Amino acid sequence: MSVASSHNHDSLQKNTTERYFEDKLVAQNYAIYRPPYPDSVFIASVNFLNSNATNEANKFPFAVDVGCGTGHQSTVPLAKYFDSVLGVDISKEQISEAEKSKHPENVNFKVSAGESLPVEDETVSLLQAATAAHWMNLDKFYKEADRVLTPGGVIALFSYSSGFQTLDHHHSAEINAILEEMEDRPYKRGFYAAGNCKLKRRYTDNCFLIPYTDTVRLNNIPQPVTATVEGFLGFYSNQSPFRRMKEAEPDLTAKWMEDVTTRLLNTLETTGMSSEFTYNLEVHMLLGRKPHQPK
Numbered sequence: 001m002s003v004a005s006s007h008n009h010d011s012l013q014k015n016t017t018e019r020y021f022e023d024k025l026v027a028q029n030y031a032i033y034r035p036p037y038p039d040s041v042f043i044a045s046v047n048f049l050n051s052n053a054t055n056e057a058n059k060f061p062f063a064v065d066v067g068c069g070t071g072h073q074s075t076v077p078l079a080k081y082f083d084s085v086l087g088v089d090i091s092k093e094q095i096s097e098a099e100k101s102k103h104p105e106n107v108n109f110k111v112s113a114g115e116s117l118p119v120e121d122e123t124v125s126l127l128q129a130a131t132a133a134h135w136m137n138l139d140k141f142y143k144e145a146d147r148v149l150t151p152g153g154v155i156a157l158f159s160y161s162s163g164f165q166t167l168d169h170h171h172s173a174e175i176n177a178i179l180e181e182m183e184d185r186p187y188k189r190g191f192y193a194a195g196n197c198k199l200k201r202r203y204t205d206n207c208f209l210i211p212y213t214d215t216v217r218l219n220n221i222p223q224p225v226t227a228t229v230e231g232f233l234g235f236y237s238n239q240s241p242f243r244r245m246k247e248a249e250p251d252l253t254a255k256w257m258e259d260v261t262t263r264l265l266n267t268l269e270t271t272g273m274s275s276e277f278t279y280n281l282e283v284h285m286l287l288g289r290k291p292h293q294p295k
């Protein structure tokens with residue numbers, strides 16, 4: 001996959017990045033199409049939290065999921081490990097979808113920026129941001145994290161990388177070439193905002209360095225997704241770089257999407273949008289523990 005200079009892309013900034021997610025339809029499509037994370041991601045956070053805790057019950061009091069979106073992908077999976085879970089998102093539309101969705105009783109949602117959380121000092125065991133940290137002001141977020149985390153509490157930042165790869169198909173090479181073309185197009189045409197570029201670089205920028213000494217980076221956690229062609233296209237076309245490209249180049253994008261969809265269906269040897277195929281994403285993750293003693 002080609003990587004153009006990030007400088008031009010990084011300059012594609014809006015006043016408020018969160019506006020990319022404010023639209024009601026975007027929030028509804030998130031709820032429908034966004035694939036779930038593998039359990040191993042949540043287990044990695046809990047194991048890291050537990051590795052330095054005296055908690056034999058393996059259940060902790062309180063987790064906060066920042067940039068929770070509609071909640072079902074990243075907030076709800078925490079419910080079985082914590083007595084109480086709060087999902088916060090800066091977007092009212094995302095929180096409104098999250099509140100409407102079926103969720104366990106110990107999960108609540110609130111509109112809030114991750115940089116200024118509606119929780120008491122030293123009350124949070126796990127502060128998580130799933131595919132959201134690249135939209136935040138990380139200096140402010142890490143200060144806020146230090147305020148709200150209990151001593152020994154953990155920050156967990158993760159996201160899936162770009163780069164779809166099919167699994168288990170006899171035309172995998174051809175399908176992967178089409179998926180790579182889809183992945184690359186909004187990037188090459190200059191529709192990556194600074195946050196998208198940080199995500200593409202897999203959270204390796206210095207701004208992501210968690211300001212604690214006890215930190216871990218986990219790379220390439222497999223995230224296999226089985227989806228219908230319609231579901232995959234729904235997920236793909238709801239991502240912010242594609243939405244920006246479609247808004248700026250509606251006719252060109254519609255024509256290209258029609259063509260690429262036909263090629264994808266032909267290569268999958270199906271005409272049905274409801275046919276399923278499996279592709280892999282990879283999750284990368286940063287974990288960091290607040291010291292037990294003040295710094």
Ligand SMILES: C[S@@+](CC[C@H](N)C(=O)[O-])C[C@H]1O[C@@H](n2cnc3c(N)ncnc32)[C@H](O)[C@@H]1O
Nearest residue numbers: 021067068069073074090091113114130132135
């Ligand atoms: C890509 S979505 C991720 C949603 C969900 N966590 C998931 O993994 O599917 C990013 C979310 O971060 C939210 N967001 C962006 N900037 C934020 C900020 N400063 N504070 C809190 N949420 C923010 C957006 O509104 C959006 O819902």
